[in-house]
Amino acid sequence: MRPSHAQVMCRRGTIRAVSNPVQQEVYFVANASSRKSAMILFTSANCIMSHCARVVIHEKGVPADIEYFDPNQPPEDLLELNPNGNSPTFIERDLVLYDARVIMEYLDERFPHPALHQMDPVARANSRMLIKRIDQEWYPLLGELLVHGDKKAAKAKKMLREGLLVAAPVFDATPYFMSEEFCMTDCAMAPLLWRLPSIGIDIASLGKGITAYANRLFSRKAFQDSLSMEERQLMPMSNHK
Numbered sequence: 511m512r513p514s515h516a517q518v519m520c521r522r523g524t525i526r527a528v529s530n531p532v533q534q535e536v537y538f539v540a541n542a543s544s545r546k547s548a549m550i551l552f553t554s555a556n557c558i559m560s561h562c563a564r565v566v567i568h569e570k571g572v573p574a575d576i577e578y579f580d581p582n583q584p585p586e587d588l589l590e591l592n593p594n595g596n597s598p599t600f601i602e603r604d605l606v607l608y609d610a611r612v613i614m615e616y617l618d619e620r621f622p623h624p625a626l627h628q629m630d631p632v633a634r635a636n637s638r639m640l641i642k643r644i645d646q647e648w649y650p651l652l653g654e655l656l657v658h659g660d661k662k663a664a665k666a667k668k669m670l671r672e673g674l675l676v677a678a679p680v681f682d683a684t685p686y687f688m689s690e691e692f693c694m695t696d697c698a699m700a701p702l703l704w705r706l707p708s709i710g711i712d713i714a715s716l717g718k719g720i721t722a723y724a725n726r727l728f729s730r731k732a733f734q735d736s737l738s739m740e741e742r743q744l745m746p747m748s749n750h751k
């Protein structure tokens with residue numbers, strides 16, 4: 511029997527398949543007995559904050575089960591632990607975290623290698639400040655663009671584009687965002703840059719530095735592994751490196 515818009519039982523749990531063939535994300539909801547790991551990341555397929563947490567999980571090789579769910583129908587076992595059913599929610603035994611940045615920082619401390627923050631406290635503080643600014647200045651604009659299709663969205667798009675253009679010298683200066691090495695700030699930037707073409711911002715039009723930076727991030731195996739099927743469809747094939 512084909513799982514069209516139906517729930518089918520399989521050996522590992524329940525599969526919820528969406529009927530829209532363009533969005534062929536399969537929502538896998540594991541049973542407690544079917545999970546391989548003591549850690550679970552509940553994540554929705556096109557949530558940017560969830561994507562950031564998935565990037566960190568793959569960069570660090572965290573042995574967590576990644577469970578996709580439809581945010582309109584959070585699974586019962588998520589709701590039992592986090593009644594708000596937020597995406598992302600990270601569970602490890604009694605620990606329940608439902609803020610992407612907290613999850614990312616926790617994973618970096620829980621699994622120290624490879625470190626996503628530098629040892630130097632000043633560099634760590636600077637990286638956290640950068641992420642705070644990205645969250646306050648660029649993420650809300652992207653959020654408006656993803657939600658609205660009107661004049662407000664056009665203004666947000668202009669502001670986001672201009673904000674990235676102003677930062678162009680930063681992308682020219684170092685291989686990663688204000689860093690010689692890949693770090694936590696890049697885990698926040700990569701999901702944002704990946705979504706730009708889908709909201710009508712051509713990364714190449716922002717300059718060579720940011721284009722090279724984006725390609726450096728997108729070509730990482732961990733980043734490719736972090737993508738849900740829906741997120742894979744956000745980038746035109748010609749832009750894949």
Ligand SMILES: N[C@@H](CCC(=O)N[C@@H](CS)C(=O)NCC(=O)O)C(=O)O
Pocket residue numbers: 554556557558559560581594595596597598608609610611
């Ligand atoms: N502060 C949260 C926000 C994440 C977020 O906005 N998640 C959305 C899905 S993209 C969500 O779970 N919305 C449902 C809700 O908040 O109840 C984080 O940083 O992780």
